[in-house]
Amino acid sequence: MKGYELFSESVKSLHLLPMFGNPGTTELASLRGIDDYILTPYDGLAVAMADGLTQISGIPRIVNLHTSLGLGNSMGYIFTAKANRTPVVITAGQQDLRHIFFEPILSGDLIGMVGSNAKFSYEIKSADEIPEVMRRAKHEALTPPTGPVFLSIPMNVMDDVSSAGIPDEVRVDYSYYSEDAVEKVAKEFNDSKNPAVVMGWEVDLFNAFEEAEAFARKTGCPIYGESLPQRSPYRSESPYYAGDLLPATTLINLKLVGNDFILFVGGDITLYPYLPSPLLQGKKVAFVGLNIRPKIGDFYQMNVKEFLKRITPKVERKGNYHRQESYQRVSKAAREMQSIGTTYVMSRVKKIFSDYVIVDESVSASTVLREIVGYNPGKYFSAKSGQLGWASPAAAGMSMYNNKVLAIVGDGSFMYSVQILWTVKRYSLPVKFLILRNNGYGILKSYSTSYYPGMENKDYLSFTFEIEKIAESFGIESRVAGKDLQEMTWLREGENPKLLVVDVDRSIQKLFL
Amino acid sequence: MSYWGKKYVLGGEFIIVKILAVLPDFIPTEPVKQMVSQVLPDMAVVSSLDFEKNEAEVLVATTFHRLGRKELSKFPNLKYIQIASTGYDNVDLEYVKEKGIMLCNIPVANKQSVAEHVIAFILAFLKDLIFLNSELKERHNWPILTGSRDLEGKVVGIIGMGAIGREVARRLLPFGVSMIYHDVTRLEEEEEERMGLTYVELDELISSSDIVTVHVPLTERTKGMFNSNVFSKMKDGAIFINTARGEIVDEKALIDAVKKKGIRAGIDVYPNEPPDFTSELFRLDNVICSPHIAGVTIESQQRFLMETVSNVMRYVQGLEPLYRVLV
Numbered sequence: 001m002k003g004y005e006l007f008s009e010s011v012k013s014l015h016l017l018p019m020f021g022n023p024g025t026t027e028l029a030s031l032r033g034i035d036d037y038i039l040t041p042y043d044g045l046a047v048a049m050a051d052g053l054t055q056i057s058g059i060p061r062i063v064n065l066h067t068s069l070g071l072g073n074s075m076g077y078i079f080t081a082k083a084n085r086t087p088v089v090i091t092a093g094q095q096d097l098r099h100i101f102f103e104p105i106l107s108g109d110l111i112g113m114v115g116s117n118a119k120f121s122y123e124i125k126s127a128d129e130i131p132e133v134m135r136r137a138k139h140e141a142l143t144p145p146t147g148p149v150f151l152s153i154p155m156n157v158m159d160d161v162s163s164a165g166i167p168d169e170v171r172v173d174y175s176y177y178s179e180d181a182v183e184k185v186a187k188e189f190n191d192s193k194n195p196a197v198v199m200g201w202e203v204d205l206f207n208a209f210e211e212a213e214a215f216a217r218k219t220g221c222p223i224y225g226e227s228l229p230q231r232s233p234y235r236s237e238s239p240y241y242a243g244d245l246l247p248a249t250t251l252i253n254l255k256l257v258g259n260d261f262i263l264f265v266g267g268d269i270t271l272y273p274y275l276p277s278p279l280l281q282g283k284k285v286a287f288v289g290l291n292i293r294p295k296i297g298d299f300y301q302m303n304v305k306e307f308l309k310r311i312t313p314k315v316e317r318k319g320n321y322h323r324q325e326s327y328q329r330v331s332k333a334a335r336e337m338q339s340i341g342t343t344y345v346m347s348r349v350k351k352i353f354s355d356y357v358i359v360d361e362s363v364s365a366s367t368v369l370r371e372i373v374g375y376n377p378g379k380y381f382s383a384k385s386g387q388l389g390w391a392s393p394a395a396a397g398m399s400m401y402n403n404k405v406l407a408i409v410g411d412g413s414f415m416y417s418v419q420i421l422w423t424v425k426r427y428s429l430p431v432k433f434l435i436l437r438n439n440g441y442g443i444l445k446s447y448s449t450s451y452y453p454g455m456e457n458k459d460y461l462s463f464t465f466e467i468e469k470i471a472e473s474f475g476i477e478s479r480v481a482g483k484d485l486q487e488m489t490w491l492r493e494g495e496n497p498k499l500l501v502v503d504v505d506r507s508i509q510k511l512f513l
Numbered sequence: 514m515s516y517w518g519k520k521y522v523l524g525g526e527f528i529i530v531k532i533l534a535v536l537p538d539f540i541p542t543e544p545v546k547q548m549v550s551q552v553l554p555d556m557a558v559v560s561s562l563d564f565e566k567n568e569a570e571v572l573v574a575t576t577f578h579r580l581g582r583k584e585l586s587k588f589p590n591l592k593y594i595q596i597a598s599t600g601y602d603n604v605d606l607e608y609v610k611e612k613g614i615m616l617c618n619i620p621v622a623n624k625q626s627v628a629e630h631v632i633a634f635i636l637a638f639l640k641d642l643i644f645l646n647s648e649l650k651e652r653h654n655w656p657i658l659t660g661s662r663d664l665e666g667k668v669v670g671i672i673g674m675g676a677i678g679r680e681v682a683r684r685l686l687p688f689g690v691s692m693i694y695h696d697v698t699r700l701e702e703e704e705e706e707r708m709g710l711t712y713v714e715l716d717e718l719i720s721s722s723d724i725v726t727v728h729v730p731l732t733e734r735t736k737g738m739f740n741s742n743v744f745s746k747m748k749d750g751a752i753f754i755n756t757a758r759g760e761i762v763d764e765k766a767l768i769d770a771v772k773k774k775g776i777r778a779g780i781d782v783y784p785n786e787p788p789d790f791t792s793e794l795f796r797l798d799n800v801i802c803s804p805h806i807a808g809v810t811i812e813s814q815q816r817f818l819m820e821t822v823s824n825v826m827r828y829v830q831g832l833e834p835l836y837r838v839l840v
Contacts, residue, residue, distance in 0.1 A: 250826065253551035276829045277552045339707075450823075451832055513823035 003127035003158040006166075008033025010134040011062055013166045016089055018053075020046035020397070021064030026093030026106055029158040031064065038400075038427060041419045043070040045393040047077035047148075048417070051086045052394030055231070055381060056357065057401045060141055065092040068108030076387055078117045081148040083385035084230050085291045087141035089134075090114075094123060094154040110152040118150035127160035135167035142172040144301070145291040174206070174290060177306040185263065185286055185300060185307075186314035189219075192261030192284065195318055198224045198245060200267010201384075202289050202304045204231035208266070209377050211308035216240035218312050220319040224255070225375065226267030230384035233267055236374035239322045244370065245269075250277040250513065260284065266304035268292045272386070273447075273512055329372060339505040340483060345436065346372035348485045349408065352492055356432075357381065357398060359407045361391030364442030364509055369408060389416025392433065396424050399431035403495055411437040411465050411501075418467075421474035421499075430495040434488075435467050438506045450512035471499040530829055531590070532556040533569035537577035552822055553829065562587065573597060573825060580604045585612075593828055597821040599623060599808060601838060609839055616839040617824055621676065622816035623808030627756050628680035630807035631726050634754045634779030637801055639664055644798075665689035670722030672715070673729035673757070674700060681726060682708050693718050696729075719743055724752040731758035739763060744770035752777045756807040759783040764794060771799050781807040 001009070007030050011017060017036040021027070022043045031037070040046040043065050050061040065071050071092045081088050094100075095107035111121045120140035124133055133151065141149045189195050197219070203212050212234055216223045222242035225233035234241050245252050247270050256262055262280060264287040269279065285297030288307050292299075300307075329347060336344035342365040349358075350373045360382040362369050370380070381398070383390040392414060395407035414435050424431055440462040448455035455461070471478035478499040481487040491500040532553060536542055538560040546558050557569075562584050569588055573595045574580060582605050585591065593615045594604065601618045609616050637643060639662045648654040669685055671678050671694040682692055686709050693713045699705075705712060719725065725747065729735045739755075739762040747753065747770065755762055759782040770776040777799045786805055794800055824834045 250552050250822070254548065257548060257551050274830060276826055278554060281551065281554060450835075451827065453835060513819070513826070 003160045004032045006130040009166045010131045014138050016062035019062045020050045024066035026067040029155040030153050040423050043073040044077035047074045048390050048393035049397030050088045051081045052397030054086050056398040060087040063090045067093045067106045080383045080385040080387045082117050085146045087146040088148045089137050091151045094152045096156045097154045114150040119147040121150040123152035127162035128164050131164050131167040139170045177302040181300040182310045186311050190316045194259050195261040196259035197221050198264045199233040200226040201229045201231040202266025206305040208305035215308050215312045220317050222321040227270045232375035232380045247272040248275045249279045250275040253277050341505045342368040352488045353406050356404045356406045359391045359395035361409045361413045363410050388413040392417045393420045395431050396429050399429045403430040406432045408434045412441050421476050424497045425475045433499040435501045436504045437501050438504050445508045446511040468501050531569045532571040534558045534573040576603045582608045597817050617834045617836045619820045622820050623813040624676045624680045626810045626813040627677050627807045631681050638752050638777045667723040669724045670718040672727045678728040719746045726754040727757045735761050737763050741766040750775040754779040756781040768793050771797050
């Protein structure tokens with residue numbers, strides 16, 4: 001077979017399709033045998049779509065980028081896939097190696113460019129190695145900690161002839177745990193006076209919600225969510241759920257001030273604004289998980305579902321935590337009706353889209369979204385990197401697997417990846433977009449008021465985007481919501497893609513100390 | 514005593530910052546120390562300034578300790594004073610200016626509390642609560658004739674539309690009142706409409722309002738602004754509320770207005786504090802007094818604490834602290 005045939009047969013055999021990309025001349029050589037191709041009219045969107053579909057389906061997908069320039073355009077999205085620990089196989093064409101010495105246009109050091117953002121990167125040297133390289137790429141992506149891998153595919157290799165065979169499917173076993181480690185963690189937990197437990201995104205990854213709830217019921221401890229999780233860390237309806245940690249040392253310390261042992265299960269510490277408090281000083285800290293890489297404390301690499309199943313019979317009751325019912329939301333939502341505050345908007349989302357997968361890039365409204373709409377198994381996704389422009393294409397990718405996907409995105413964020421509307425229309429993807437329009441970068445304004453007062457008034461932090469008209473120009477049905485938000489019901493109806501703009505309260509929220 | 518804070522700057526260099534927090538002696542220090550140990554672990558917490566000298570660069574204090582020349586001269590290295598309160602009358606400003614010390618307060622933590630206190634005064638008067646309470650408890654009267662009134666439909670005049678004035682307006686809107694306001698700076702028309710406010714000149718506000726509430730700072734311009742001339746223009750029986758500063762009101766003129774025009778006054782602040790309790794003000798039925806406590810609630814104290822800690826941390830990080838009063 002020729003190299004391109006080995007490539008396409010390997011991709012099919014490894015179940016990596018559909019392929020997402022935005023090809024150039026350099027890639028045509030490798031794409032001759034690929035038909036199941038989703039075009040995104042900007043390179044990075046292909047990575048985000050593959051990221052989204054991979055996460056929701058649990059099956060790694062493949063991306064095709066246009067050599068050095070397409071790879072460069074996609075770096076932010078690859079960085080996000082790394083932060084999300086999403087096992088996607090990213091490829092890009094490389095110029096014909098027979099004249100690479102002359103540095104032809106579009107050629108470049110792709111391996112150097114992708115750098116540490118891919119956990120494995122390789123430039124294919126010959127057609128003979130295509131099947132085993134493709135197989136290894138998927139294997140590397142799936143090996144904990146999972147993440148994106150990168151392959152550079154020179155044009156000339158695609159026309160080489162080889163007798164290499166097609167690769168077998170990759171299998172990775174994630175069920176590992178250690179009885180000794182479980183015993184050790186159980187002892188530390190039982191020896192502590194007042195432990196706290198922080199659950200993370202791997203609870204969702206391994207669907208360990210029932211095990212997590214059984215653990216909480218047995219111990220009576222409050223269960224916190226890790227700060228800024230990329231997936232649901234716990235069922236937020238549970239009476240044991242005590243809210244998420246916030247992403248700053250001081251705020252984490254204050255939340256856990258009375259606890260002597262902090263157990264992180266399937267999650268890590270995420271920080272954003274620097275605060276000078278030394279993190280969890282004087283406390284015992286332990287992490288359990290498969291894909292996390294903790295910076296402090298002890299680490300036990302285990303599957304969290306297996307861990308929770310095994311530790312629960314061994315732990316003692318340590319408290320009687322039961323979250324107090326909060327009646328605040330309904331009243332606050334009513335108060336915010338006039339100004340269209342985020343509590344009001346999210347209360348409507350919770351009511352109308354309760355069975356939807358939420359892809360969150362509401363940024364300055366995200367805390368309210370997570371608090372009100374909440375976490376449910378397989379129902380919450382966000383970019384762990386903090387990237388803007390990820391949610392819309394990721395949601396589009398997810399909607400290829402689940403026809404109930406709602407992206408909740410700020411107006412500023414939406415404009416980063418507005419071209420995704422073309423792909424959504426072209427492939428009739430059933431994704432719904434809820435755009436929260438506050439005419440500015442709310443998070444930057446909030447940060448300014450806390451740290452650099454006055455900057456919130458800089459004109460470059462404010463803008464007006466007529467997103468409803470932009471959507472129409474792509475052929476996407478769109479509306480602007482009235483104050484009663486009745487249009488949310490319209491947004492939900494049908495399986496055709498739709499976009500709703502809500503003009504939310506523009507006042508600056510206090511989101512930082 | 515250890516009071517070595519650490520200031521981390523670019524390049525990884527540690528610069529030493531010494532921080533001392535002095536708490537009022539009625540606050541138990543142990544819970545504060547436990548919290549501080551997790552936030553700024555080497556900050557010292559004390560209840561008294563009874564020492565000869567201290568090396569602190571940052572002093573965190575409340576208004577319960579006098580920070581005069583004598584007290585402040587114990588801190589030869591002092592660069593920054595953070596008062597955990599809106600007021601900072603306890604600080605010798607001349608000394609602070611002379612030494613080039615930065616002084617910050619926390620003006621954002623008690624606006625909600627003050628606004629609720631204003632509403633409490635208004636409703637206590639309109640619903641005749643003080644009278645009804647004493648009639649029932651002391652005289653066991655039943656039934657009782659009362660002139661209890663609704664807040665709905667009343668005209669409320671708000672003088673000063675800063676942070677507290679806005680909070681008062683926001684809370685009053687659902688009561689179905691009409692709101693007029695006066696300030697040296699007028700709000701944007703869009704904001705006025707959103708808040709349900711009509712801007713009027715001061716004289717019109719005074720003469721048109723059933724309830725007048727004052728939220729202006731004490732300045733040369735506002736000192737004594739409520740004099741007999743102003744009170745004479747108020748409606749008979751109107752409600753007057755002062756939670757701002759005592760010196761804004763001519764107390765004698767107020768007492769006359771209460772006696773002659775039936776003005777009902779809710780007073781939280783006094784020209785001298787503690788006030789002169791022999792004043793007739795404290796014997797008038799139409800006056801409800803509180804001891805400069807409108808902004809003091811459990812919740813507001815928690816907000817003061819968090820804002821204070823945040824501001825000190827800004828300094829420790831090398832950022833500019835917010836709410837600078839001097840330097």
